[in-house]
Amino acid sequence: MEFFGPVLDGFNVVLDPTNLLYCLLGVVVGMLIGVLPGLGPAATIAILLPMTYGVEPVTAIIMLAGIFYGAQYGGTITSVLLRLPGEASSVVTVFDGYVMAKQGRAGAALGIAAIGSFFGATISIIGLTFLAPLVASFALDFGPPEYTALAMLGILLVATISGGTKIKAIIAAAVGLFLATIGRDGFTGAERFTFGNLSLADGIDFVPIAMGLFGLGEILYNLEERHRAANAPVKVSKVWPQRKDIKEASGAIGRGSVLGFFLGILPGGGATIASLASYAMEKKTAKDPSRFGKGAIEGVAGPESANNAAATSSFIPLLTLGIPANATMAIIFGALLIQGITPGPQLINDNPQLFWGVVNSMYIGNILLLIMSIPLIGVFVKILRVRAAILAPITALITMLGAYTIRNSMFDVLLVVLFGAIGYLMKKFGFEPGPLVLAFVLGSLLESNLRRSLLVLEGDPTGFFTRPISATLLVLFIFVAVWPVIKSGIEKRKAGSLASTIASEKEKENA
Amino acid sequence: MSIIVGYVPSNVGEAAVAAAIQEAKLRDEQLLIVNSSREGSLVDKNTASEEDLARVLDTAVKAGVSAQVIESTYRDDLTEEFLGLADKHEVSLIVIGLRQRSQVGKFIMGSQAQRILLQAEHPVLAVKAP
Amino acid sequence: MDAKHARHDSTEKSLTSELTPEPQEPEALTPEELAAQWEAEAAEPAGPIANLLSSLVVLGLSIAGMALSVGLGLGTPAAPAAGMWPFVISLIAAVMAVAQIIVGRAGGRDGEKFSALSWYAVIGFATLILMVVLMPIIGFEIPSLLLCFVWMRWLGGERWRSATIYSILIVAAFYAIFIAALGTTIPRLF
Numbered sequence: 069m070e071f072f073g074p075v076l077d078g079f080n081v082v083l084d085p086t087n088l089l090y091c092l093l094g095v096v097v098g099m100l101i102g103v104l105p106g107l108g109p110a111a112t113i114a115i116l117l118p119m120t121y122g123v124e125p126v127t128a129i130i131m132l133a134g135i136f137y138g139a140q141y142g143g144t145i146t147s148v149l150l151r152l153p154g155e156a157s158s159v160v161t162v163f164d165g166y167v168m169a170k171q172g173r174a175g176a177a178l179g180i181a182a183i184g185s186f187f188g189a190t191i192s193i194i195g196l197t198f199l200a201p202l203v204a205s206f207a208l209d210f211g212p213p214e215y216t217a218l219a220m221l222g223i224l225l226v227a228t229i230s231g232g233t234k235i236k237a238i239i240a241a242a243v244g245l246f247l248a249t250i251g252r253d254g255f256t257g258a259e260r261f262t263f264g265n266l267s268l269a270d271g272i273d274f275v276p277i278a279m280g281l282f283g284l285g286e287i288l289y290n291l292e293e294r295h296r297a298a299n300a301p302v303k304v305s306k307v308w309p310q311r312k313d314i315k316e317a318s319g320a321i322g323r324g325s326v327l328g329f330f331l332g333i334l335p336g337g338g339a340t341i342a343s344l345a346s347y348a349m350e351k352k353t354a355k356d357p358s359r360f361g362k363g364a365i366e367g368v369a370g371p372e373s374a375n376n377a378a379a380t381s382s383f384i385p386l387l388t389l390g391i392p393a394n395a396t397m398a399i400i401f402g403a404l405l406i407q408g409i410t411p412g413p414q415l416i417n418d419n420p421q422l423f424w425g426v427v428n429s430m431y432i433g434n435i436l437l438l439i440m441s442i443p444l445i446g447v448f449v450k451i452l453r454v455r456a457a458i459l460a461p462i463t464a465l466i467t468m469l470g471a472y473t474i475r476n477s478m479f480d481v482l483l484v485v486l487f488g489a490i491g492y493l494m495k496k497f498g499f500e501p502g503p504l505v506l507a508f509v510l511g512s513l514l515e516s517n518l519r520r521s522l523l524v525l526e527g528d529p530t531g532f533f534t535r536p537i538s539a540t541l542l543v544l545f546i547f548v549a550v551w552p553v554i555k556s557g558i559e560k561r562k563a564g565s566l567a568s569t570i571a572s573e574k575e576k577e578n579a
Numbered sequence: 580m581s582i583i584v585g586y587v588p589s590n591v592g593e594a595a596v597a598a599a600i601q602e603a604k605l606r607d608e609q610l611l612i613v614n615s616s617r618e619g620s621l622v623d624k625n626t627a628s629e630e631d632l633a634r635v636l637d638t639a640v641k642a643g644v645s646a647q648v649i650e651s652t653y654r655d656d657l658t659e660e661f662l663g664l665a666d667k668h669e670v671s672l673i674v675i676g677l678r679q680r681s682q683v684g685k686f687i688m689g690s691q692a693q694r695i696l697l698q699a700e701h702p703v704l705a706v707k708a709p
Numbered sequence: 710m711d712a713k714h715a716r717h718d719s720t721e722k723s724l725t726s727e728l729t730p731e732p733q734e735p736e737a738l739t740p741e742e743l744a745a746q747w748e749a750e751a752a753e754p755a756g757p758i759a760n761l762l763s764s765l766v767v768l769g770l771s772i773a774g775m776a777l778s779v780g781l782g783l784g785t786p787a788a789p790a791a792g793m794w795p796f797v798i799s800l801i802a803a804v805m806a807v808a809q810i811i812v813g814r815a816g817g818r819d820g821e822k823f824s825a826l827s828w829y830a831v832i833g834f835a836t837l838i839l840m841v842v843l844m845p846i847i848g849f850e851i852p853s854l855l856l857c858f859v860w861m862r863w864l865g866g867e868r869w870r871s872a873t874i875y876s877i878l879i880v881a882a883f884y885a886i887f888i889a890a891l892g893t894t895i896p897r898l899f
Contacts (some may be wrong), residue, residue, distance in 0.1 A: 105621060150621055162743065233819050235809045239767055242802035246774055249795045258781060258791035284837070291833045291864055292826035298616040298623030298652075300588065300631070365836055455619035457865020458875055461857040464833075468840060469849065473893045478845050481830075485837045492830055497763040498755055498820030515794045522789060598878065655866030 075197060078424025081126055087425070090127045091433050096132025096440070101135070102142020102154045103448045106290045106456060107283075107463060109139035109155070110396045110502070114282040115463065117275045117403055118470040125407035126422050132400050132427040137189060137430070140339055141437055144181045144372060145448055148174055149302045157339035157375040160347040162358060164367030167198055171363050174302065177308040180365055181372040182441045183314070184321045188373030189434040191325035192332065192380035196427055200416065203388040207413035212520040213532050217541035219514040222391040222495045225335040227503040234552055236499045245502035247272055248511025255519055267479045274402040275474055276483035277508060281501040282399070283467045285486055285491020287460060302449060307442045309365070317369035320350050324370035328377030333384050335393040342378035343371035362420050380430055386411055387423055391510070395502030398509045405509070581609040583665050584674040585695075586635060587625045590708040591676035596635055599674040603644045610639055610646040611668055615661060618654050658694040665701055673703045674696040755820025760813040763820075768806040774799030829864045836860065848898035853880045 081087060101112045114134050120128035148165035161181065170176040210218070223245075227237035250261045251271025258303030262268040327344040327349060350370040351360050360367050382393040390412035392398040404411050409419065416423045456527070471484040491501050525531030533539040584599035586592045598610060603610040612635055616626040627635075632648050653660035663674055677692050696701035696703050739873050775796055781873030836859050840852040857876035861867040867875070 146621065152621065233809070233813065233817065234821065235805050235812060239802055239805045239809065242771075242798050242805065243767075245798045246795060246802070249798075253791040256791045260781060260791055261777060288830045288833050291829040291860075294825065298618070298620050298626045300626040300628035301621070361805065367819065425695070449622060451621035453620050453624065455617070455865070455867075457619050457861050457867050461876075462862040462879060464837070464856065464860070465853055465879070468837065469853075469883065469887055469893075469895055472844075472895050473887075476894055478841065481844070482841050485834070485841055488837065489834050492834075496821050496823065496827075497759055498817070499763070512766065518794070519789055527788070528783060655868060 074420040074424050075428070077421065079419055081128070081425035082428045086123075087127050087130050088432070090123070090131040091429050092436055093136040094131035095433050095436050096444075098135035098138020098140075099142040099145075099437070099441070099444065099448065100138075100451070102139035102158075103452065104142075104454075104459065105146070105147050105152070105154065106293075107286055108461065109136050110399060111282045111397060112139070112276040113399050113403075114275075115470060117399070117406070118473050120403050120406065121474065125404065125409050128403055128407060128426040129400065129422070129426045130433075132384070132403055133426060133430060134433045136278040136396055136400075137185075137376055137433065138437060140375050140379050141182065141185050141372075141441060142448070144185075145178065145445060146452070148177045148181070148368070149304070149449065150299050150452075155339075155381075157343045157371075159340075161368055162370040163347070164362070164364050167361070167363040168365070168368065169302070173363065174304045175306040176313050176365065177368050178304065178445060179306075179308040180313055180317050180321075181370045182438050183309070184317065184324065184373035185376035186324040186434045186438045187321050188328050188375070189380045189430060191373075192329045192377040193427060193430050195329045196384055198383060200384055200388045200423075200427070203384065204416045205414040207389050210413065210537065211535075212517040212524060213535055213538040214541065214545050215517040216514060217532060217538040217545065218389060218391055218520050219510045219517065220478035221541050221545045221548070222335045222385070222393075223503065223507050223510060223514075224545055226392075226506050227500075228548060228552065229335075229341075233498060235542070236497075236528075237503045240494070240499045240501065241503040241507035244507030244509075245511045245514070247277070247504075248508050249515065251332030254512070254516060267477075271512075272483070273474070273480065274405065274509060276471060276480045277487050278399050278402055278505055279467055280484040280487025280506060281470055281491035281494075282395070284464065284488025285501060286493040287467065288488055289495050290456065290460060293456075304445055304449070307445055308324050313365050314411040317365045318422060319353075320346075320366035320370035321373045323349060323353070324333060324373035325377045328370060328374030329381045331374070332381035333393070335385055335391065338382050338394050339375035339378045342374040346370040347376035376434070383426070383430075387415060387426070388413060390415070390513075392506055395505055398502070398506040401509050402505075443503065480527045492572040503519050580606075580671040581611050581668055582606070582671040582672045582674060583611040583613060583668060585661055585663075585676070586612050586614045586627060587676070588627045588631045589676075591678050591706075592627075593635075594708045595674050595676035595706045596638070598625055598704065600639050600642050600644055600646075602672060602674065602704065603639070603646075606670060606671070610644050611664075611670065612636065612639070612646060612648045613651065613661065613664055614648070615651050615653055615657055616655070618652050623648065657691050658698060661691075661695060662699055670701055672698055672703050675703065675705055677705045677707050752821040752824070754818045755822055757814055759820055759822070760817065761810060764806045764809040764813070768803055768810075771799040771802035773807060775803065832864060833860065843897050848896050850880055850884065850898050853883065 073471055079506065082091070097112065097116070101107050101109065107115075113135055116135070120132070139155060140157055143153055143158035146152045146154040146162050147161040148159040148169050151162050151166040153159040153162055168174065220510045223241050224238075228234050228243045248271070250268055251259070252269060253260055259269060288478070310373060315380050324342075324346040327346050328339075331342040331345060332338055342382070345366060347360075350364075350366045354360065354364070356365060382397055385393045386397045390401075390410065392401045409415070409422065462521070467484060467569060468481055471481045472478065474480050483505045494501055494504075521532070522529075532542055582599055582603050584595050586596050597661065599610055599612075612632070614625075614627040614632065632650070636646055636648055641701045649664065651660065651664070673695065675692055675695055680690055692705065778792035778796035778799060781792030781795070782790040783793050783796055836856045840849075840856055843852040854876050858872050859877050861872040861875060862869065865872075884897075884899075887895055888897060
């Protein structure tokens, strides 16, 4: 029973009116940006970071978390109604969801997506409740070498699993790490790369980087988007599936939830991979796979449960180990740092209010999501009529003015604009901003732990391998690093034999 | 030679199409039904759904008129887009629907119909909803 | 970029029907077809020149980073100085940049080519810099108005009247929220 004490305390935290309000705000904003094209959850969370300055840490994280899983659901709405995935994790929902809408079952699709999302998140939260303290207690034995290895592994995983070339992602991570070194060196007091600029003496603040790279960068990028033709307004009747639908989908929801939970914990994994994997799994386990792509409700229920479960479980590495699993988590990590809280294994014990407050807010948030998704769909469809040309300057102004309110400093606004340009250029040239932010956020921790480790191990890098945990992590690191090379080597050989097979077949044809 | 009509899924648009069909029958010409939507948003109330377009086409065909539906997008100027299509297809008549608009409404939001009437080089038939 | 010279990006799709109409069925595209359609609509990849350029820039910056780090003093692995870590990172970045030059010389599928529409991003950036410069001097209202107007009118294709009205409404709303409601100290004129 002592175990449940803090958990129940967490509910007290959540039910506090301010926190509830911010939870609602986060979920609604999340759904909104999930529905609207252009900005994603990472960008929105980055842009709204200035809002977190004036509130309690718990409240801030509750809101940001709400945005995150609210956006997952918002993306489903456009997938189903307009065949346009609002989020990467809603891509799979298009295949069956849109067909269902065309068959007049849009309400059922949206309803089962909401139910599945709720269920997925709930399963994930239950898993989190049991798993997180376990991981945290295990990680309390971590010393500097373990942290170093863990941070390196986390950065590498995010870099390799995110889209685009691996090499460019690693370059982005390296740039992030470098940016983290600007300012005063904690160990020696030397000023690094400040070129005498006073504003840089304390290092670059995380918030302008995040706001610029993700927020303004995305906004600038959207300016050049070629818009496609609009759709006719869609009418959605009953947003609730029939009993028969629920029965059919229940298996998919269960499977998707569990699958999403495990896939979300992996750094770099997350909602998108979970939804893809769930779709594939449903197709395989279905009695009649040919139904998929033609309005099979499992094709909506499974992936939706999975992506919400994954979104929730991706908080685990952050809250228990202090390692963000993806770019959005990195931004939330930064938000916690702003509040003076360093996420890590000690978080559960040092600050149980925060930990359980955030976790339990996800229950409440998902309930709110389920309740509100039904009446709000009509509203969201109306909102879709607003033209991008009007939204763009609004978001830009929010970003600019919000950036100023951080420290009442114009320099911050300038930083945001400059990083906005960098973010835009990175996108154009194929570099992912996610690894950069992640590496930046972990940079100073990584460096201090590395230097501390070297001091402890007396300059002997092989010392990392004498300790079991850091050794395992480093082996994993090396494996993940060289796996793509091995993989392409195997594929080349396969392709070689494939090519010769095709060639010989063609010869047979022509003979 | 053909007749072009601007269609939106509303009373006015339906009235315009009905009138256009009659004209096309009278003149024994082909009918071009244009539904143009504005770029920039995901949903637009002026965009006709596929069912609407199919129904309108069906009505035309049932009346014995050879008809074609054109869906297009424009960025900022419907009038230019619409008149451009009219020129391109060398129509003999333009048919548009007229909405009830107050003086103030016309001033603030502009009136595409007014601009088409003034700028078109072809005869224009303006139809009010019944 | 005003209306007269705007590019007519009108894409015409026609449904033709002779005297016998065909039943119109909703397209049930398979996932493969959908993916292909999105692929076709997506922007072109950046290409080999962009790859070379960006890699060279990274290479240049990382070499500079290495040089500066050496200036800070490297120390030894047992007693690393301030410059050791930045040096290591810059080195990794340099190596990766070279790798990218080699690996990506054929182009690859990442990134996007710059198009005529990319000028919009440049103009957007320019308005943002302008705002940064002007805001401390004349407050946020006027630069914001200008930004809104430029973005809506030229970058967004709104008409004069709509752009003006919306700009005024938006700036007024921001004033109401940021100044009146939240009481922040953003530089302002009124």
